[in-house]
Structures are given as structure tokens and as C-alpha cells.
Amino acid sequence: SQxxxxxPATLVQPVGSPLSLECTVEGTSNPNLYWYRQAxxxxxxxxxxxxxxxxxxxxxxxxxxxxxxxxxxFILSSKKLLLSDxxxxxxxxxxxxGVDTQYFGPGTRLTVL
Amino acid sequence: GQNIxxxxxxxxxxxxxxxxxxxxxxxxxxxxxxxxxxAGEAPTFxxxxxxxxxxxxxxFSSFLSRxxxxxxxxxxxxxxxxxxxxxxxxxxxxxLSGGSYIPTFGRGTSLIVHP
Numbered sequence: 001s002q003x004x005x006x007x008p009a010t011l012v013q014p015v016g017s018p019l020s021l022e023c024t025v026e027g028t029s030n031p032n033l034y035w036y037r038q039a040x041x042x043x044x045x046x047x048x049x050x051x052x053x054x055x056x057x058x059x060x061x062x063x064x065x066x067x068x069x070x071x072x073x074f075i076l077s078s079k080k081l082l083l084s085d086x087x088x089x090x091x092x093x094x095x096x097x098g099v100d101t102q103y104f105g106p107g108t109r110l111t112v113l
Numbered sequence: 114g115q116n117i118x119x120x121x122x123x124x125x126x127x128x129x130x131x132x133x134x135x136x137x138x139x140x141x142x143x144x145x146x147x148x149x150x151x152a153g154e155a156p157t158f159x160x161x162x163x164x165x166x167x168x169x170x171x172x173f174s175s176f177l178s179r180x181x182x183x184x185x186x187x188x189x190x191x192x193x194x195x196x197x198x199x200x201x202x203x204x205x206x207x208x209l210s211g212g213s214y215i216p217t218f219g220r221g222t223s224l225i226v227h228p
Contacts, residue, residue, distance in 0.1 A: 034215070036218075041220075042220055043117075043200070043218040043219055043220040043221060044156070044200065044202075044218040045218075046207075046215060046217070049207070049213070049215060051213070057207065057208055057213070059207070090155055090156075099144070099161050099163075100204075100214070101146070101158050101161065102146075102158070102216060103158065104155035104156050104157070105155060106154070106155055107154070107155050109153075
């Protein structure tokens with residue numbers, strides 16, 4: 001069966017510090033991968049998605065970036081965090097065809113102070 | 114742009130039936146999802162509709178009318194554990210060519226079930 005991991009589970013970072021969140025998927029090959037952010041009281045906002053290694057599509061022009069160095073690894077980064085980057089970051093995967101249901105990881109709660 | 118509307122909050126009694134509505138106005142449509150999200154946890158898949166009509170899965174059912182841009186999630190025999198946020202998501206085109214269909218999420222409906 002497929003599983004998706006995210007770490008860390010929680011993170012408290014000062015403004016201006018860098019960020020690296022990691023997501024890995026097991027039990028499937030060539031998944032579509034996604035990064036979402038959920039701010040308090042708001043819906044899930046799509047940040048990035050990837051249909052293959054090295055292929056990243058950005059949805060929002062912010063101080064965030066994403067990379068996919070391996071087939072089942074997706075990394076979200078920032079060089080300098082802003083207060084507005086606080087939120088619940090969710091990684092998801094899908095098979096990329098058919099119904100293409102997304103399955104979400106446990107999430108990372110990021111607080112920028 | 115994409116617009117997906119859901120009520121912010123609903124309350125219901127244990128054992129009752131509740132209907133959560135979702136209306137959407139999107140540039141493109143390729144299916145609608147409902148997810149359940151408990152506080153502090155990740156969303157989990159409940160249902161998917163791409164054709165008009167009702168899909169039933171145990172205590173949960175989901176309905177879609179594409180011509181009206183409307184869906185609802187029906188929860189029967191409510192239990193306390195059904196207290197959660199319910200997210201409506203519409204698959205809409207993304208990317209420069211619009212060739213990728215990815216769910217765009219509404220803000221979610223917080224359902225509170227009381228004894």
C-alpha cells in the first residue's frame with residue numbers, strides 16, 4: 001500500500017530564516033506531487049505541483065520554491081521566511097490519471113515569529 | 114478566476130441528517146471531490162462526482178448538478194466523530210496550457226455534531 005510522509009511535524013522559525021520541508025511517498029512510482037498551504041480559517045491553497053522529476057509548476061509567485069530531486073521526494077523551501085508564511089503545509093500525491101484522487105500527508109505546522 | 118462557496122459552519126444533532134452545499138463557478142470542470150478534515154489533521158477522501166446524479170457510500174452521499182454548478186454532501190445517522198471540516202474541491206485546469214486538472218478547494222464547512 002502507499003504511504004506518504006512529511007517532516008517535521010511542527011516547526012517554529014524566526015522571520016528571515018530559511019525553510020526546508022520534505023515529503024516522501026512510498027509504494028507507488030511516478031506520482032503527481034503537490035504542496036498546499038492552509039492558513040487559519042482559509043481553504044487549501046495550491047502552491048506547487050509536479051508531474052515528474054525536475055518538473056515543477058508554480059501557482060503563486062511568493063518567496064517559496066519547490067524541488068523534486070527524486071521520483072518520490074518533494075521539497076518545499078524558502079530562503080527568507082515571512083510572517084505570512086505561517087500555516088499548515090500539506091503534501092499530497094496522486095496517480096496522475098483516471099479519477100486522480102489526492103492523498104495527503106500528515107502535514108507540517110509552521111509558525112513564523 | 115475560480116469561485117467555490119460553502120457555508121462556513123453548520124451544527125446538527127447526533128443521529129440526524131445534514132446536507133452540506135457547495136456551489137462553484139469555475140473556468141473548466143473535470144470532477145468534484147469531497148474531503149473530510151478533522152482539526153489538526155490531513156484531509157481524507159470521501160467522494161468523487163464527475164457526472165450528474167447521486168453517489169452513495171454508506172452513511173455518506175454526494176450529489177452533482179453540472180448545469181447548476183452545485184453539489185451537496187449528505188451525512189446520515191450523524192455520529193459525534195463526524196464533527197469535522199468538509200472540503201469541496203473542483204478539478205480545474207492549471208498550467209500555462211491548462212492541460213493539467215487539479216483540485217481547487219473551497220474554504221470548507223465546519224460541522225459540529227452535538228448530543
